[in-house]
Amino acid sequence: MKKIKVLLVDDEKDFREIMRPVLEVEGWEVIEASCGKEALEKVKQERPNIIILDVMMPTLDGFTICKELKTDEKYKNIPIILLTVKFGKADHERGIEVGADAYITKPFETDELIKQIKSLLQA
Amino acid sequence: MFKYFLKKIFKSRDEQLRLLRKKLEKEHNAVKILENFIENKSRDFFQQKEKFRGLLEAAPDAFVIVDKEGKIIMINNQVEVLFGYAREELIGKPVEILVPEHLRTKHVEHRKTYFEQPKKRTIGIGLDLYGVRKDGSRFPVDIALSPLKINGDFIVTAAIRDISEHKQTEEKLRHAAAVSSEAAKREREMSELKSEFIQMTSHELKTPLTHIKAGVSNLEHLKLAPKVRKRIFKIIDGSIHRLSTLISDHLDLEKIEKGKMEYIIKPHHIALMIRNAVESFHLFSKQRGVRLEYKISHTTPDVLVDPDRFNQIMTNLLHNALKFTPEGGGVTVFSNIKGDYLEISVKDTGYGIPKEEQTKVFEKYKQVKDRLKKGQIGGTGLGLPIVKALVEGLGGKMRLESEVNKGSCFSFTVPLAKKQKKVA
Numbered sequence: 053m054k055k056i057k058v059l060l061v062d063d064e065k066d067f068r069e070i071m072r073p074v075l076e077v078e079g080w081e082v083i084e085a086s087c088g089k090e091a092l093e094k095v096k097q098e099r100p101n102i103i104i105l106d107v108m109m110p111t112l113d114g115f116t117i118c119k120e121l122k123t124d125e126k127y128k129n130i131p132i133i134l135l136t137v138k139f140g141k142a143d144h145e146r147g148i149e150v151g152a153d154a155y156i157t158k159p160f161e162t163d164e165l166i167k168q169i170k171s172l173l174q175a
Numbered sequence: 176m177f178k179y180f181l182k183k184i185f186k187s188r189d190e191q192l193r194l195l196r197k198k199l200e201k202e203h204n205a206v207k208i209l210e211n212f213i214e215n216k217s218r219d220f221f222q223q224k225e226k227f228r229g230l231l232e233a234a235p236d237a238f239v240i241v242d243k244e245g246k247i248i249m250i251n252n253q254v255e256v257l258f259g260y261a262r263e264e265l266i267g268k269p270v271e272i273l274v275p276e277h278l279r280t281k282h283v284e285h286r287k288t289y290f291e292q293p294k295k296r297t298i299g300i301g302l303d304l305y306g307v308r309k310d311g312s313r314f315p316v317d318i319a320l321s322p323l324k325i326n327g328d329f330i331v332t333a334a335i336r337d338i339s340e341h342k343q344t345e346e347k348l349r350h351a352a353a354v355s356s357e358a359a360k361r362e363r364e365m366s367e368l369k370s371e372f373i374q375m376t377s378h379e380l381k382t383p384l385t386h387i388k389a390g391v392s393n394l395e396h397l398k399l400a401p402k403v404r405k406r407i408f409k410i411i412d413g414s415i416h417r418l419s420t421l422i423s424d425h426l427d428l429e430k431i432e433k434g435k436m437e438y439i440i441k442p443h444h445i446a447l448m449i450r451n452a453v454e455s456f457h458l459f460s461k462q463r464g465v466r467l468e469y470k471i472s473h474t475t476p477d478v479l480v481d482p483d484r485f486n487q488i489m490t491n492l493l494h495n496a497l498k499f500t501p502e503g504g505g506v507t508v509f510s511n512i513k514g515d516y517l518e519i520s521v522k523d524t525g526y527g528i529p530k531e532e533q534t535k536v537f538e539k540y541k542q543v544k545d546r547l548k549k550g551q552i553g554g555t556g557l558g559l560p561i562v563k564a565l566v567e568g569l570g571g572k573m574r575l576e577s578e579v580n581k582g583s584c585f586s587f588t589v590p591l592a593k594k595q596k597k598v599a
Contacts, residue, residue, distance in 0.1 A: 064382060066410045070389045073397050073407075108378060137381035159385035162392045 055081040056173065059100035061091040061117070062135070063109045071104075074162045078169075088112020092120065095127055102169055105152075107136035107143075115150050122151030131172040133165070236319075237335040241270045243328055245286050257337055259309035270333075275307045293322030293329050306335060315342045375556065379421050383414035390414070424557040427487075428539065431564040438481040438568055442592035445478045445517060446471045449508055452489035456497060464502035465523075467493075470509040477592040478517050484565045485589070491558045492521040492585050500525035500582070516571065516588040527579040537563045537573065562587075 058080045062068055068084045075082045083098050085091040088111055095103070103121070107114035114134055121127045131153040136143065147155040154168050228249075231238050237253035247265050255262060258273055265272065270286070271279040297319045305313045319334040390411040393399065399407065430436045453469045460467035489508075496506040504524040511518045528536060539560040563573045566587040577583035 064386075066386050066413065067382075067389075070386055070393060070407060070410055073393055073399055073403055074389065077397055137378045137385070158381050159388040162389055162396075 055079070056102070057081045057083055057098055057100040058169070059083045059085060059091065059094055059098065059103045061085045061088075061094075061103065061109070061114070062106040063087055064106075067106075071162075074166070075169075078166060088114075088117045091117055095121060095130070100130060102172060103130055103132045104165070104169075105132055105134055107134055107147075115146055118147075118152050119150040131175070133168055133172070135160075234334070237337075239265075239270060239273065239333045239335065240323075241286075241331050241333065243290055243330070245269050245271070245283065247272075248330065254335070257308075257335065258306065264309075273306055273335075275305050275313055278305075289320065289331070290329060293320075293331065295319075295321045306337070314339050376421070376425075379556075380418065383417040386414040387411050424561060427561050428557055428564070431561065431568065436484075436565075436568055438484060440479050440481050440569065442477040443480055443482055443485070445475050445510070445519075445589075446473045448480075448482060448485055449489065449510075449519070452486055452493060453508055455490070456493050459494075460497055460506070463497050463500070465497050465500045466505035467497065468505070468507050470507065475510060475517065476512070478589045479592050480569055480589050484569060488562050488565050488587065489519075489521075491562045495558060496521050496523040496525065496583070496585070499523065504582075512591070513588060515591050515594050517591055518574075518586050518588045520584050520586040522582065522584040524582040527581050527583055528575070528577040529579055530577075533575050533577055536575070 056079070058075050060068055060071055060075070060082055061084075062071075063086050065086065068086070072082050072084075083094055083100060085094045088109055091103075091105070091112075094100070105114045105118060114136070118132050118134060121130065121132065128151070132151070133154040133156060134147045134152040135156050135158055136147075137158045144155055153172055156165060156168065228251075231249070231251040234251060234253070237257045238249075238251045239247055239254055240249040242248050247268055247270055250262060250265055254260070254265065258265075260272075271282050274282045297317070304316050304318060306316045307313050315338045317336045317338050321332045321334070322329050323332060390407045393407055394404065427436070449469055449471050453467060456467055493506065493508075500506060500523045506521065506523045508519065508521050510520070536559050539557060562585075566573045566589075570590050571588035574586045575583065576586075
């Protein structure tokens with residue numbers, strides 16, 4: 053069986069480093085991107101099964117990338133989990149508006165993220 | 176016969192005399208009636224005139240009555256009070272005497288047009304009309320005109336009201352409104368900045384917290400290779416350091432802003448202080464792959480500084496320079512004597528700062544706001560505002576030269592311990 057590919061997009065290298073073993077232990081292949089532009093490239097190259105996407109990033113933010121992918125026929129079926137430290141209803145609504153499949157607020161329980169990924173992969 | 180004749184003559188003369196007397200009497204009566212009439216009329220006129228004057232004097236406004244030629248024919252006491260002229264100085268004079276000089280020609284034209292079609296109207300509403308006093312001072316007025324037909328000719332009554340107080344009140348109200356709207360605007364801006372600042376700070380707080388939380392969870396639940404374990408410990412440690420820096424930066428800035436930062440200023444050997452600061456970044460520069468060097472002569476004269484604050488300035492500038500310089504680049508520290516000051520520069524071959532952003536890097540809220548807008552993160556965004564405030568607190572000045580893709584040079588001055596001899 054082909055390994056499930058998880059694209060982890062966050063401009064914080066420390067965050068990607070910490071999350072890698074959490075995802076790898078589930079038997080998933082982890083692909084990293086440090087900015088919006090790189091994320092879009094990796095989506096095209098790697099065709100990930102799911103994307104974990106940070107909202108606040110330089111140049112292209114998570115909302116913009118999410119919207120771009122969700123309006124593209126080729127990629128709109130890839131589930132996207134938005135990660136953000138932003139609070140408030142407006143941001144949550146914006147996440148739904150741009151078509152995100154889930155919205156998780158930092159800091160979070162790693163279990164919570166894993167559960168969310170699994171349920172989106174099964175759907 | 177003669178007698179009869181005579182008798183007849185006398186009779187007719189008597190008759191004539193009687194008739195004449197009668198006629199005279201009639202005429203006398205007519206004159207009497209006329210006299211009475213005239214007397215009554217003139218009394219009437221006098222009474223009316225007095226009545227009119229009484230009314231005029233009782234009116235709260237200044238009244239100027241002007242004939243067709245624009246000559247003043249009657250005024251009330253208010254005019255004397257308002258314009259500072261005596262009655263006899265005005266009667267017979269052109270009404271323009273009461274109009275500011277630069278408007279006199281225009282006023283003559285307006286007056287002529289008005290007499291062609293005189294009707295009741297108010298002038299001055301929405302216009303800035305002024306009266307001019309005998310002493311030349313001007314004051315704002317409202318004027319109401321009303322025509323009066325006498326013997327087929329028009330005269331015009333002008334009711335003039337001094338609206339200085341009204342204007343002042345209006346001005347005060349306008350000013351008060353402006354002030355309160357300005358204050359409201361400022362408050363709104365501050366509150367926007369504050370909420371953005373809180374959002375930014377919460378981002379800065381939550382990011383390292385996320386790392387710590389996830390890191391601890393990993394260490395607890397996952398079987399990790401020793402190398403990965405070590406790395407996660409290091410990230411947690413770094414995140415804790417980031418949090419504590421964030422907190423101390425906030426506290427420092429608060430102290431500086433409230434003027435509570437204490438400086439213990441004494442003469443210090445600058446070369447030694449710079450060497451210590453640079454050497455503390457030895458490891459960091461190696462990790463970043465950036466060359467770090469300093470060119471400060473051991474003979475550089477002593478400076479007046481607080482060593483702790485000086486070290487804080489140097490640490491901030493060096494950290495920034497190394498952070499924003501790509502691998503293979505370099506950071507150099509050097510100094511120059513400038514009058515009674517020593518200028519210390521930290522120059523890098525980094526990414527540089529666009530011109531329009533160069534002043535913003537020293538502004539605490541601005542920079543944070545812009546970074547938030549662009550979604551840029553990393554660092555507290557308070558480092559440079561603190562550096563600038565500390566430099567100024569030590570009596571120096573901060574300066575930045577930068578070019579995109581070439582690098583930045585942050586320089587600051589500190590007072591020399593001994594005044595330099597002027598070089599001729």
